[in-house]
Structures are given as C-alpha cells and as structure tokens.
Amino acid sequence: MQESSHTSFKKHTDTQLTLGLAVSTLLFIGMGISSQNVLANPFLPSTTPASTVGSCPAGHKMYYIGANPPAYSPMNSQSLSWTNGNPSRTFTFVEASGNKTFLINFPLLLDLNNNYGGTPPFYGSINGATTSALNLVHNSPDPKTNHSLNISINRPVSKVGYKIQDLDSTVSSRRVPYIEQVDVSANQGQLTFNANFHTINTARDIVKAIEGENCSTGECTIDAAWSYNIADALLNLKHSNELTQRNSPHAVGYSDFYFCLAPPKLIVKKQLDGNRVNDNNNNRDQFSISISNATTPLKTFVTSGSGQAITNDNSGVVDLTTSTTYTITERVTNSQNNGDIANYNAAYTCNNATTGSTTVMPTAAMTYNAAAQTRSFTLSNTTYGDEITCTITNSPSVPLSYTFAGIVFNDNGGITANDSTKQDISATFTGNRSYYNGVFDSNESGIFASGLQIRLTDCSGSNIVSTSPNPQTVSSAAASIGRYSFSVSPSALVGKSRVCLVQTEPSAWEYSEDTTTNTQEVALVANVYDYKTEKDSSGNVTRNLDFGEVKAANTALVLKKSQYVHTCDSALNYSNIANTNQPTTGFSSNPANNVEPGNCIAYKLEAYNRSHVDLNEVKINDSLQRTPVESVFNLPKPLGNPSSVFRSTNTSAPIGENGIIISDGFNLLKTPASSTEPSKATLYFNTKYGSKNINP
Incomplete structure (x- = not known):
C-alpha cells in the first residue's frame, strides 16, 4: 500500500496517477490454472474448464460473497460483512439441495495497525486504497510474512477465488518503507498482475510490487484463483513485506470471494463376481452399459475381457444436468445374440463423494425387462457438486461350478518363534490380537511343506470328485503359498448338505500345534457357490476354511x-x-x-x-x-x-x-x-x- 499521516489513507507519490478504474488499465495474463491432484480422484478433470477471470466455467453454479455480484447465472450471492478483529468467519448458503459453507480464516496476523478503520481484519473501504473489502493494515518494522489467509468450502469446487486490492510499494523521503508480495504457491493457486505495478514469477503464483510504484483505488487489483479442489481443502495465501527501509503502515484488501460448483457428475463401473456364462472364442459374453435421460443416450460402454476379468470396465466421467432423471441400463452382448441379463444375478451400489448433498441415492433392485433382456435402475434429483459412482456387479445365476478355497497359515500374529519367549505371557502375545486367534490376518503368512495336503470329503471319509486334484498339496508359489482351491461341478454335490475340508500334516512337521481343527465342516447354502473364509460386519468369522498352525515356541x-x-x-x-x-x-x-x-x-x-x-x-x-x-x-x-x-x-x-x-x-x-x-x-x-x- 502506501505511507500516510492521515487516517484517510491518501497516497503520497512523486507523480499524481490519473489512471481510471476501468478493467482495461489492468494487464491480465491468461490464467492457465493447474489442477491440484491431491488424491487419485476419478472426477478430477484432465484439463481446467475455460473461464474468464473472476468467473465460473460455463454451466457451473457460482456462489458469490461481496458487494458487487457479477452478471452471471446461475448464482447465489450474499454480502461480505465482518466483525472487526475476528480472525475468521463462515458464510453459509442455505439451499434445498444442502447448505454450502465458505470459511475465511486468518491463521497468522502480525504487526497490525489499528488506526485506519478498526482492528484488522475489518470490512469497509480505505480512502485511496480499497473498496468494499476485507482490510488488513500492517506496520512494516522488518521484512516478514505478516498475515496468512485460508479459505475452504464444504463441497468439491471447480474453481474458487477472490480479488486482492492495492498490492503496491511507495517511496518516502527517498526510502522504501514496504514492498508487498502475495504467494499462493502452497496449493497451486494462480494470480493475475498489473505490469505497471507488479512482477510475477514464471509459475504465476507469486506477485510482488515494483519498488516505489504506488497505486490508487482499483488501479492495481489482481485476482487469485484455484481450479478443482476436493471438499474442505484449505487454500492458502501468504502476504508479506519484502523490504523495509523505514517503518510505515500499509494496507491490502480482499473482496469479491466466489466459488463454483460443477454440474453433477456420474461414473458407472462394471464388476463380475464369477466367470461369464458364455466364455469361449466363438461366443463370449460382454456387458453393454448405457446412461440416458428420458430422451437422449448420453454414454454407452461395452466391456472386454474373458473369465472373471473385466477390461474397459467404466463409463468415465459423465456430466449430468440438475433436476433430471437418468436411467442406467445393462445388457449382455455376444456373437451368437443369445445373451440375456437374466443369466446373471445383479447387484449395484451408488455413492456420492459429496457429503451433505440432498440427492437421494437409488436403493431399489434393478428392474428386469424380459422383452429387451435388460436390467436397469434410475438416478434422479442430482444437484451441483455431486460426484456419484455406481458399481454394477454380476454373478452367474446358474453356477458353472462350486469352489472351496482357503489357506494353511502360520497363526503367529507376526511373532517369530523363539525359545527365549516360549514362557512370555506379556502384551507381546496377549496384546497382539492376530496371534493364535484361528484367523488368517494380514501380518501372517501361508505355509508350504512337502506332504501338506487338503482333502475335500463328504464328511464320512470319502473324497468328493472334483475337477481339481483331490487330495491336493497346498501351493508353493510365493504369491499364493499355503493356498488350496477345489472346483466341483454341481452334479458331484447333488443330495449333499455339507462337505468337509480335511488337513493332512506331513510326518516331519515343525508346526506342533493347531489353532484350528484339522477338519473344517462347511454347510452348503442354497444359491451359494463360492465358499471361502468370510467375516460379518463386526469382523467376526462366520465361515472358516483356513487352517492355523504354530511352532512349539509359539504355543498358547x-x-x-x-x-x-x-x-x-x-x-x-x-x-x-x-x-x-x-x-x-x-x-x-x-x-x-x-x-x-x-x-x-x-x-x-x-x-x-x-x-x-x-x-x-x-x-x-x-x-x-x-x-x-x-x-x-x-x-x-x-x-x-x-x-x-x-x-x-x-x-x-x-x-x-x-x-x-x-x-x-x-x-x-x-x-x-x-x-x-x-x-x-x-x-x-x-x-x-x-x-x-x-x-x-
């Protein structure tokens, strides 16, 4: 800002500036805002949507806080007000689609000067400097960062920004009391500048006043902006004084705060739980997923791959329109045109990454259309800022085979067997909930030994005929050590209500103690074909097909x-x-x-x-x-x-x-x-x- 002996904050310069307040006096270089890819977010745009300075991308909704709302639609606005001296305030936009909040916070405030309108930060205008702004006035005893400004929004934003008023320098008695600088590099912000009063770095995120160049109200206003950011991300600006040859007050103001919410977005994903019904080189099932509104198809994708593997498994990001109903439909396609989605069970989940949205996620089962041989569900009432992911999962409704799979593992909780700890009853063992609990945990490993075998039996001693070896030696491969898997045709289990997995230990066996029984009985359940160890929502094991072992030094x-x-x-x-x-x-x-x-x-x-x-x-x-x-x-x-x-x-x-x-x-x-x-x-x-x- 400038040096003054009057509370009106008039400028003192060697030459009276007569530049008007028109935007044409400012040199705005293209924003070129880079996206902040904080997380691997699938909704993160690959390129920044085009928009002019201080405005939103076309079709996005603006939320504005200030005295001069721009001519933009759609927009929700409110005035900028502030209690003098308060370091923060949250502004709330109350809407039927969910409240949107905008936090303005000053976590750092140093060398404040209270003589120019109140205790900073304060709202108002400073004569010759700022208009309808949130003002900071600082003394300049030495170069330092004298305040920091954070903003955050409770929604993922496509753009957010504000104006910075009166960033300058001055000369008094041939000395320079201050050179102001703003820095938004911490969160990939971008700045404009006025070449008459400022310099800007190559990354366009640090603007520094030119030594001795002092501006009047509106002459050196610049814009700060950030592109796509996740909800509640803190976007930081640092304001500093870069040179002090004498102590003098200087001011800067912030105004015209805004953020933009993109139209609702949708990603549809496809998964398979089990193999395809038709799956050979002459006739292989694929899945065609389409997204449409009442009259127009928006996006269709067709899967590829074989067996249970799915490639080309999602729609990518599809832009939606608010207050519109969309139908997501899937069908089976193959070369012999004998695909019917009824050959597959179907389940789906839809989740909105934007918390607080009033958009209702669909929960009803998918609707089957016998004539079209398709299944579908609808999605409605979406709103700005929604980031919705729907995943459709299919499994064959007529099983190709039953599977029984598990692992023989060292149930040591990651504790190496050692004679020195054989008598240890401390929390090393008792506090390790993975140790000797009969459950295969992430910190434990499978076991292989020659002669370590698993049999699939009828629980009366007879082996069941399977398409895989029975009995079978557990896997010795590094990626699957200790694992076994049986594949059984439905005909081999006709009339059976249970099967048993039986472990046979080798004669030379260093694991002296079982943490599970050597026979695991499995009750066969109607319409369930894949049997493995399973847990309930509380983490309790409801079915265990694994076999736990420990060495003598790790006995219970x-x-x-x-x-x-x-x-x-x-x-x-x-x-x-x-x-x-x-x-x-x-x-x-x-x-x-x-x-x-x-x-x-x-x-x-x-x-x-x-x-x-x-x-x-x-x-x-x-x-x-x-x-x-x-x-x-x-x-x-x-x-x-x-x-x-x-x-x-x-x-x-x-x-x-x-x-x-x-x-x-x-x-x-x-x-x-x-x-x-x-x-x-x-x-x-x-x-x-x-x-x-x-x-x-």
Missing part, C-alpha cells in the same frame, strides 16, 4: 512351576503362601537345594492361556521323583483354582504313594479382548521328600 499354553520347602504342615493353606525368591520362605521358581529327607515340598503349577482362542479339556500331568530319593504325596490334599482343575474324585496317585498327579480336564478361556492379562488356572499339591535312597 504356558506352564510355570514353583515350589515351597516346609516341615510338613498337614494343615498348609496353599493360597496363603506368598511368592518369594527363596523356596524356603514361599513359592519360588528357583531350585531347592539340600532338602532334608522327611521335609515336605509343596508345588504350584500355573497354566496360562496367552492366545486368543479358548483352550478346552486342558490336563496337567506331573510325575513325582523316584530316584535318587523317592517322594510321595502328602497332606493337605491337592487343590485346584478354579475347582474344576482338581476334584475329590480325581484318579491321581493317593496320599502316601509315589506316582503321577493328574489334573481334571478344564477349560482356559482366551485372553479377554478388553485386557492383556492372560487367563489362568492353578494346581497345588504337596509331597514328602523320602527318607531312604532307592536304586534306579
């Missing part, structure tokens, strides 16, 4: 044994004995040395389930010492916690005899989802250390 059950040496107290209360370092003072995992014959040793066996599946019918066996000194069971009687671990009817060796302590079969529940503490069960028993040596 962890047993810990400790001992307490005492003088044969037959009334000993096991649960009152503390855990200590010395076995003579409490239960300890350290060895008991120099135990005198005739003394007693109480034992505590703790069983932990560090996994994420329940362990059923766990049994603990422990043989008493016979050599070189014999031990016998002694009172008090063994005790289990919970009581199901050891009952009074237990068949372990009796008190006073040497033998084996055997727990009852008990269950250890999986580690709770809300905790990293493993489930635990405890078995206590007491022994008397013998008084005589026994030959081995």
Whole structure:
C-alpha cells in the first residue's frame, strides 16, 4: 500500500496517477490454472474448464460473497460483512439441495495497525486504497510474512477465488518503507498482475510490487484463483513485506470471494463376481452399459475381457444436468445374440463423494425387462457438486461350478518363534490380537511343506470328485503359498448338505500345534457357490476354511512351576503362601537345594492361556521323583483354582504313594479382548521328600 499521516489513507507519490478504474488499465495474463491432484480422484478433470477471470466455467453454479455480484447465472450471492478483529468467519448458503459453507480464516496476523478503520481484519473501504473489502493494515518494522489467509468450502469446487486490492510499494523521503508480495504457491493457486505495478514469477503464483510504484483505488487489483479442489481443502495465501527501509503502515484488501460448483457428475463401473456364462472364442459374453435421460443416450460402454476379468470396465466421467432423471441400463452382448441379463444375478451400489448433498441415492433392485433382456435402475434429483459412482456387479445365476478355497497359515500374529519367549505371557502375545486367534490376518503368512495336503470329503471319509486334484498339496508359489482351491461341478454335490475340508500334516512337521481343527465342516447354502473364509460386519468369522498352525515356541499354553520347602504342615493353606525368591520362605521358581529327607515340598503349577482362542479339556500331568530319593504325596490334599482343575474324585496317585498327579480336564478361556492379562488356572499339591535312597 502506501505511507500516510492521515487516517484517510491518501497516497503520497512523486507523480499524481490519473489512471481510471476501468478493467482495461489492468494487464491480465491468461490464467492457465493447474489442477491440484491431491488424491487419485476419478472426477478430477484432465484439463481446467475455460473461464474468464473472476468467473465460473460455463454451466457451473457460482456462489458469490461481496458487494458487487457479477452478471452471471446461475448464482447465489450474499454480502461480505465482518466483525472487526475476528480472525475468521463462515458464510453459509442455505439451499434445498444442502447448505454450502465458505470459511475465511486468518491463521497468522502480525504487526497490525489499528488506526485506519478498526482492528484488522475489518470490512469497509480505505480512502485511496480499497473498496468494499476485507482490510488488513500492517506496520512494516522488518521484512516478514505478516498475515496468512485460508479459505475452504464444504463441497468439491471447480474453481474458487477472490480479488486482492492495492498490492503496491511507495517511496518516502527517498526510502522504501514496504514492498508487498502475495504467494499462493502452497496449493497451486494462480494470480493475475498489473505490469505497471507488479512482477510475477514464471509459475504465476507469486506477485510482488515494483519498488516505489504506488497505486490508487482499483488501479492495481489482481485476482487469485484455484481450479478443482476436493471438499474442505484449505487454500492458502501468504502476504508479506519484502523490504523495509523505514517503518510505515500499509494496507491490502480482499473482496469479491466466489466459488463454483460443477454440474453433477456420474461414473458407472462394471464388476463380475464369477466367470461369464458364455466364455469361449466363438461366443463370449460382454456387458453393454448405457446412461440416458428420458430422451437422449448420453454414454454407452461395452466391456472386454474373458473369465472373471473385466477390461474397459467404466463409463468415465459423465456430466449430468440438475433436476433430471437418468436411467442406467445393462445388457449382455455376444456373437451368437443369445445373451440375456437374466443369466446373471445383479447387484449395484451408488455413492456420492459429496457429503451433505440432498440427492437421494437409488436403493431399489434393478428392474428386469424380459422383452429387451435388460436390467436397469434410475438416478434422479442430482444437484451441483455431486460426484456419484455406481458399481454394477454380476454373478452367474446358474453356477458353472462350486469352489472351496482357503489357506494353511502360520497363526503367529507376526511373532517369530523363539525359545527365549516360549514362557512370555506379556502384551507381546496377549496384546497382539492376530496371534493364535484361528484367523488368517494380514501380518501372517501361508505355509508350504512337502506332504501338506487338503482333502475335500463328504464328511464320512470319502473324497468328493472334483475337477481339481483331490487330495491336493497346498501351493508353493510365493504369491499364493499355503493356498488350496477345489472346483466341483454341481452334479458331484447333488443330495449333499455339507462337505468337509480335511488337513493332512506331513510326518516331519515343525508346526506342533493347531489353532484350528484339522477338519473344517462347511454347510452348503442354497444359491451359494463360492465358499471361502468370510467375516460379518463386526469382523467376526462366520465361515472358516483356513487352517492355523504354530511352532512349539509359539504355543498358547504356558506352564510355570514353583515350589515351597516346609516341615510338613498337614494343615498348609496353599493360597496363603506368598511368592518369594527363596523356596524356603514361599513359592519360588528357583531350585531347592539340600532338602532334608522327611521335609515336605509343596508345588504350584500355573497354566496360562496367552492366545486368543479358548483352550478346552486342558490336563496337567506331573510325575513325582523316584530316584535318587523317592517322594510321595502328602497332606493337605491337592487343590485346584478354579475347582474344576482338581476334584475329590480325581484318579491321581493317593496320599502316601509315589506316582503321577493328574489334573481334571478344564477349560482356559482366551485372553479377554478388553485386557492383556492372560487367563489362568492353578494346581497345588504337596509331597514328602523320602527318607531312604532307592536304586534306579
């Protein structure tokens, strides 16, 4: 701006400028705005739609905030008002098609000067500088970025912009107090400039005032604009003072804010879930998808490919018109003209990437036209800014075959088996929800071993005839290691309500523990032909055709044994004995040395389930010492916690005899989802250390 000693902000220049306010005094170079491809957005235009400075592309709707709405249609406008000193405000356009919001925010405000109309930012006009603008006035103690301006809109915009008033410099007493600059390079913005007062960089996103060139109201107004951007993207401008030879106030104003919404857009995609019904070189089904309004076809595309593979699988972006009904129709085409869409089941989904839109997505099933052998659905009530994607998925209504597929996998949750962690019951295992859960997770891998086979059976021991090998060795290929797949004709399953997948492990097998059963039973469901592991919306497995394994060091059950040496107290209360370092003072995992014959040793066996599946019918066996000194069971009687671990009817060796302590079969529940503490069960028993040596 300029230097002044008056609140009217009159200009002080060496030569009085007499240029008028007509647009012809400004040199506007072509905008050439580059698109901001923040995301791989299929609706992102490959080229920027043509439009003049400060206007929208033809057919797009403008939303304007300011004092002088342009002659443009369609448009929704409101005035620019502001509370002095507030750093931000959201302007809302209330419409039946959904409210549109425009945020103006100043996250950085430095060196503010309050003497020229109020506390910045403030709305109004500054004599000799700005008109009907949002004004910033700064002191210029040194070169710096003195404010930053962000704008954002809650819709994907085809264009957005505003005017920048009075970007200049001046000379006073042969010194330059300021040289203003604006920079919109952060988000691929573009700027115009006036060659009488400005310079512009090659990228056309930084405009700097020419040293000492001072302009009057309207003489050096420039435009900032951005092309396509996703909803809620922050578009940034930095305003700076580039030179200070003396401190002086300068001002800049922002006005005529606007954004543009493109007409509604649609992409239709095609997918296949299963192979084509007709699929040979002489007669192969393809799918023709058309988009039309009541009278005119807009776009038709025909797929290519074979089997389940689809190429040329989408319509590309199709521009729609607001308040119009569109019909999306699909038909089957082939060289023998015997294609009927009724040969395929059909499902579709339509989603609008623009949140807040009142456009109603279609939900009714596709309508079948028997005469035309087509299916269709309609889409209506679209509005500006809509970005709608509809995907049609087909599967053969008459199956070509049943498939049963799964994987044999290492259910280790990504934890390498290591003897050093065999007894680890910490969150490394209990907090890893993928470890030992019976489910193939993304951090786990398949297993291959020679002789590792899967059979498809009738659940009575007989193999089912399939078009793939049965039994079959799991895949050894790197991309599909551990996987198997059976293909079965419908005739082979006539009269069967279930099948079983049976895993056969090789004789030399390093995976000592199963996390799933070796037989997976599958109930056959009417009109379901593809069977694989499936989960519900909550992530719970509803069908499992996979086989989980772990190595010995990654076993679920962890047993810990400790001992307490005492003088044969037959009334000993096991649960009152503390855990200590010395076995003579409490239960300890350290060895008991120099135990005198005739003394007693109480034992505590703790069983932990560090996994994420329940362990059923766990049994603990422990043989008493016979050599070189014999031990016998002694009172008090063994005790289990919970009581199901050891009952009074237990068949372990009796008190006073040497033998084996055997727990009852008990269950250890999986580690709770809300905790990293493993489930635990405890078995206590007491022994008397013998008084005589026994030959081995």
